[in-house]
Amino acid sequence: MSDSHNNPPARSILTRLSHLGRPSGDDRIFVNQPVVRASTILYDTVADLHAKKARYSYGRRGTPTSEALETAISDLEGAAGTVLTPSGLAAVSLALMSALSAGDHVLVVDCIYEPGRHFCDTTLKRFGVTTTYFDPHVGAGIADLFQPNTRAVYLESPGSETFEIADIQAISEIAHARDALVIVDNTWATPVFHRPLELGADISLMAATKYIVGHSDALIGTVAANERAWRQVKTTHGNLGLFTGPDDMYLTLRGLRTLGVRLNQHQQSALKIARWLEGRAEVERVLYPALESHPDHALWKRDFSGAAGLMGVVLKPVSRTGVAALIDGLVYFGIGYSWGGYESLALPTYPSTHRTATSWTAEGPSIRLQIGLEDADDLIADLADGFHRLSLHG
Ligand SMILES: *Cc1c(COP(=O)(O)O)cnc(C)c1O
Secondary structure, three states: OOOOOOOOOOOOHHHHHHHOOOOOHHHHHOOOOOOOOOOOOOOOOHHHHHHOOOOOOOHHHOOHHHHHHHHHHHHHHOOOEEEEEOOHHHHHHHHHHHHOOOOOEEEEEOOOOHHHHHHHHHHHHHOOOEEEEEOOOOHHHHHHHOOOOEEEEEEEOOOOOOOOOOOHHHHHHHHHHOOOEEEEEOOOOHHHHOOHHHHOOOEEEEEOOOOOOOOOOOOOEEEEEOHHHHHHHHHHHHHHOOOOOHHHHHHHHHHHHHHHHHHHHHHHHHHHHHHHHHOOOOEEEEEOOOOOOOOOHHHHHHHOOOOOOEEEEEEOOOOHHHHHHHHHOOOOOEOOOOOOOOOOEEEEEOHHHHOOOOOOOOOOOEEEEEOOOOOHHHHHHHHHHHHHHHHHHO
């Protein structure tokens, strides 16, 4: 048995997902990393304590469990380093805090996950950072929005409610010429389908809560950074005293093992359902970048190698009670926040209520579907019954 788990020669993503972050050395006989619980870590002598050379010094500073997950994410994202946070939202706020100081200005995409917007408008503002929101389709036009003190650009691509894709390459070139860092929320695609750092971004973060964990049973975030941003991210993470529960790290490592096959299945079912939805008379538009009809389909094809299972559906004008009737009676779709688990979810969404740079004009109400790992035809039958209930309400 070769001791190559931390440095597998094969570069295919499925192979790496099976082998990254596995135990090495004498521990390689165990398939999985042990869950190490540690605050205190012991030293042999006072001299060792003073030498500050120990691989592990204190639980919050890292354990074999946290290291295994960080190393795996760094490899997948192509990063210089990764830190873990107690939730996806903590990854959003950590990335912003790492890049910004009092007196700075940040450019933030208008389709940012709403609690991230709230962080900018309240906490960042209180610490003297100003925010300007911009159109997700701004592209090279972002150059006009820079101020002398702009130090970061924040993207979420695609937006997790409205599914616009940002041109990371064009935006990163402009940001770097002006000495600003580019941060991308990569939760939807994960590095299996999309690697923002390769396109020029400096920080790629994820709510690993979603697809990486994959079973709706843990909250965790990852912040992966390139050489330019890594020291700032690592120092800010250390200063904030962030640490993630070892059981949640373990669940995340476990999720990685099946991430590739799960995402491939999510994609296959989501594409089938998206195409079926496009053919329904009740549907105005389906917001799913893998569809040829999506306005950013060409950009998605250029920058992504696949699509996840989350999509938006804009309905023809219909009452809110009609939408509720559609969703309430679904058998396989749960009603709830979050996504990325094995189970399907449906939710009404109100994108126009949290936009400031652009207006979201839709013909009718919107819903968001997370397509889980159930049989796609069962899900289609469930949705067809939902449309029937909708028709009874008008
Ligand atoms: C869910 C989500 C987050 C926040 O993740 P939590 O783990 O719920 O805090 C951040 N960004 C996006 C795009 C999300 O969907």
